[in-house]
Amino acid sequence: xxxxxxxxxxxxxxxxxxxxxEVKKNRYAYKNLGENKTALLVFFNNSLRTRLSTQKAAxxxxxxxxxxxxxxxxxxxxxxxxxxxxxDKSEHLLEAIPVxxxxxxxxxxxxxxxxxxxxxxYQETILNQFIHLSGRPVFSMESGTVHPLQAFxxxxxxxxxxxxxxxxxxxxxxxxxRALPQAVPNSFADFMNEADVEFVxxxxxxxxxxxxxxxxxxxxxxxDKAFEGADFIYAKNWSAYADPNYGKILSKDMSWMVTEExxxxxxxxxxxxxxxxxRNMIMTDDVIESExxxxxxxxxxxxxSAQVVLKRILED
Ligand code: CP
Numbered sequence: 546x547x548x549x550x551x552x553x554x555x556x557x558x559x560x561x562x563x564x565x566x567e568v569k570k571n572r573y574a575y576k577n578l579g580e581n582k583t584a585l586l587v588f589f590n591n592s593l594r595t596r597l598s599t600q601k602a603a604x605x606x607x608x609x610x611x612x613x614x615x616x617x618x619x620x621x622x623x624x625x626x627x628x629x630x631x632x633d634k635s636e637h638l639l640e641a642i643p644v645x646x647x648x649x650x651x652x653x654x655x656x657x658x659x660x661x662x663x664x665x666x667y668q669e670t671i672l673n674q675f676i677h678l679s680g681r682p683v684f685s686m687e688s689g690t691v692h693p694l695q696a697f698x699x700x701x702x703x704x705x706x707x708x709x710x711x712x713x714x715x716x717x718x719x720x721x722x723r724a725l726p727q728a729v730p731n732s733f734a735d736f737m738n739e740a741d742v743e744f745v746x747x748x749x750x751x752x753x754x755x756x757x758x759x760x761x762x763x764x765x766x767x768x769d770k771a772f773e774g775a776d777f778i779y780a781k782n783w784s785a786y787a788d789p790n791y792g793k794i795l796s797k798d799m800s801w802m803v804t805e806e807x808x809x810x811x812x813x814x815x816x817x818x819x820x821x822x823x824r825n826m827i828m829t830d831d832v833i834e835s836e837x838x839x840x841x842x843x844x845x846x847x848x849x850s851a852q853v854v855l856k857r858i859l860e861d
Contacts (some may be wrong), residue, residue, distance in 0.1 A: 550691055551691060566701070568852050577607055586610065588615065588686075589821040590776075592657065595686045599675070613645070645789065658726040669690060691732045691738075692731075699819070706777075711741055713812070714745070715779065717771065717801070719780045721797075731755065738761070744762045772808075774812050775810075776799050779818070780803045780820065781818065802827065803816065819843065
């Protein structure tokens with residue numbers, strides 16, 4: 546594996562999940578694979594889970610790990626070509642990336658959508674510069690439009706907790722005070738569309754995901770109807786994708802919050818969210834604290850999804 550940005554990079558998805566469950570049983574079995582290899586994790590944005598789980602995964606494989614917080618201690622980076630650099634940015638990403646590549650064997654990048662320019666975000670400009678200029682294998686730790694390590698961990702979690710062969714999985718939009726990227730729902734849809742599940746997306750009109758991610762998933766605008774018979778409810782907020790509202794909040798309708806009453810419409814569904822989550826906006830305290838909530842388990846599986854990806858990069 547040279548890059549990891551989407552579900553296709555894993556090849557056979559069933560085999561990837563089986564490998565993940567095997568790694569989970571014995572996560573130190575490959576501790577010689579990363580000997581004298583260095584993972585560089587570059588963060589343009591904040592993180593708790595990705596930072597810890599990816600470091601842990603690399604350490605499980607015997608790798609050295611370096612973490613660079615671009616906004617804390619590094620030179621302020623310019624990312625646009627052609628800019629006259631007479632402002633506060635001292636270094637250009639176009640030099641910084643190959644320099645970073647000199648000091649490591651694999652690079653993980655976290656760089657959120659900026660919502661300034663849809664093409665800049667959806668062309669994955671920052672991530673692709675790392676892919677093309679670093680000379681190293683590169684994986685997304687959540688970039689402009691995708692969060693594949695999260696979606697892979699979510700799929701592993703669904704596989705572990707499903708109670709029937711082909712579960713109904715519902716991705717539901719929920720309200721949030723700030724405009725959030727589409728990366729998590731995009732990648733969740735990317736993975737669910739390839740998995741052996743009945744996949745439904747429910748959101749208010751105007752919140753449809755990009756067609757390359759939603760593909761043929763059923764979109765249901767009536768949240769109660771979508772929840773009927775669901776085995777997994779995956780809640781997430783995202784901002785609008787479609788023009789002219791890209792990156793905007795169209796609704797803060799609190800009737801979309803996941804409550805115990807809404808969960809009662811399901812087939813005793815498990816509740817999922819990638820975290821961090823705002824309580825009593827996305828879901829009530831009771832829902833996240835219920836015994837059917839899997840938010841801690843899916844966060845724990847971030848170590849496993851990262852380890853499978855790093856293992857495959859090292860093996861290649
Ligand atoms: N789910 C997730 O990526 O969490 P962090 O932003 O804390 O890494």
